[in-house]
Amino acid sequence: MKQNGETNQRIARIAAHLNPPPNITHQIMESSSLRRENCRAKGGSPGFKVAILGAAGGIGQPLSLLMKMNPLVSVLHLYDVVNTPGVTSDISHMDTSAVVRGFLGQPQLEDALTGMDLVIIPAGVPRKPGMTRDDLFNINAGIVKTLSQGIAKCCPKAIVNVISNPVNSTVPIAAEIFKKAGTYDPSRLLGVTMLDVVRANTFVAEVLGLDPKEVNVPVVGGHAGVTILPLLSQIKPPINFTPKETEYLTSRIQNGGTEVVEAKAGTGSATLSMAYAAVKFADACLRGLRGDAGVIECAFISSQVTELPFFASRVRLGRNGIEEIYPLGPLNEYERAGLEMAKKELAGSIEKGVSFARK
Numbered sequence: 001m002k003q004n005g006e007t008n009q010r011i012a013r014i015a016a017h018l019n020p021p022p023n024i025t026h027q028i029m030e031s032s033s034l035r036r037e038n039c040r041a042k043g044g045s046p047g048f049k050v051a052i053l054g055a056a057g058g059i060g061q062p063l064s065l066l067m068k069m070n071p072l073v074s075v076l077h078l079y080d081v082v083n084t085p086g087v088t089s090d091i092s093h094m095d096t097s098a099v100v101r102g103f104l105g106q107p108q109l110e111d112a113l114t115g116m117d118l119v120i121i122p123a124g125v126p127r128k129p130g131m132t133r134d135d136l137f138n139i140n141a142g143i144v145k146t147l148s149q150g151i152a153k154c155c156p157k158a159i160v161n162v163i164s165n166p167v168n169s170t171v172p173i174a175a176e177i178f179k180k181a182g183t184y185d186p187s188r189l190l191g192v193t194m195l196d197v198v199r200a201n202t203f204v205a206e207v208l209g210l211d212p213k214e215v216n217v218p219v220v221g222g223h224a225g226v227t228i229l230p231l232l233s234q235i236k237p238p239i240n241f242t243p244k245e246t247e248y249l250t251s252r253i254q255n256g257g258t259e260v261v262e263a264k265a266g267t268g269s270a271t272l273s274m275a276y277a278a279v280k281f282a283d284a285c286l287r288g289l290r291g292d293a294g295v296i297e298c299a300f301i302s303s304q305v306t307e308l309p310f311f312a313s314r315v316r317l318g319r320n321g322i323e324e325i326y327p328l329g330p331l332n333e334y335e336r337a338g339l340e341m342a343k344k345e346l347a348g349s350i351e352k353g354v355s356f357a358r359k
């Protein structure tokens, strides 16, 4: 009898897939994911629940693909205001263990966020040639505000990775929204500056003729123009650069984003290298949550390393998010001058974000 009941249920599910009533693609996506989750619950491995907000975009799609490949992820929620049914259907066919669910539009934001351990936010408009990241503020500030309100309500303990530009302002916006909601935990909010580190490692390796894997450049400050401050004097392995090399590398790292925006000629900014960097950073956050020792990355965070309330520097990630913030260490004269320029610009961007969120 029991066997017949199960068989009938299976036939009913298959029939629903073969003859879907109009407009229920999303429900089918969910029910099929739920069925897979039930199957996995019998023998599957535990992992973390991750939401990507802006999952159908230029960064969001490759980021979703790479997170689906991450063995630390058990559930992957893909949220956007457009196109998530297609992206979710496509990604859900990958034969990796994470269960994928799609969520479309504001009415489904809360479902997308409930129960998440990590939320990654690449939602928002990208630059076109001639624009600064701050030119994106008017549109992206509102998007980050709304998404942060959802996080405060539905998963206040989640680690939040903010990618949306201008990061120097969107992170302070998220912090203010969390403060208003009474859920702010500075150790769980991180602006993603990993792409600056990825670029720095690549460009330095090019100059030195090394494998980028062997190079580690700390990049501090923020994520726009002169606020991006590579500390070439602290590079691993230790290397002495000539003033000309230092000038060239600092400028290329600070303008890496603009280099891509110009090459893409109006079709957007870095998406593929950003997805790679975002996954590298998210994976570090998840390894920290799992309790791995010695997980150290750079991020734009609430900080007392300088007199500014937010600053990017090296942090140790752990079970509670940021567990230790490292001081800048000894800077050479060139870096000290760069730090002063970075702080001046950062102060304005942080203040702009804070006053927007307090309105």
Ligand SMILES: NC(=O)c1ccc[n+]([C@@H]2O[C@H](COP(=O)([O-])OP(=O)(O)OC[C@H]3O[C@@H](n4cnc5c(N)ncnc54)[C@H](O)[C@@H]3O)[C@@H](O)[C@H]2O)c1
Pocket: 053, 054, 055, 056, 057, 058, 059, 060, 079, 080, 081, 082, 122, 123, 124, 125, 126, 127, 136, 140, 143, 146, 147, 162, 163, 164, 165, 166, 167, 192, 193, 194, 195, 196, 223, 268, 269, 270, 271, 274
């Ligand atoms: N931190 C970094 O290093 C870094 C690097 C590259 C790009 N970025 C920034 O990331 C953002 C996204 O870039 P992209 O190239 O993916 O842009 P994109 O336009 O290709 O994608 C953005 C996605 O966000 C979605 N979106 C818009 N409003 C939303 C909302 N309210 N809720 C959920 N989703 C929403 C859009 O529908 C779109 O799918 C930009 O602001 C860009 O400047 C940051």
Ligand SMILES: O=C(O)C[C@H](O)C(=O)O
Pocket: 126, 127, 133, 165, 195, 256, 257, 258, 260, 261, 269, 270
């Ligand atoms: O440059 C941009 O606008 C996108 C991003 O911040 C980047 O550094 O590539």
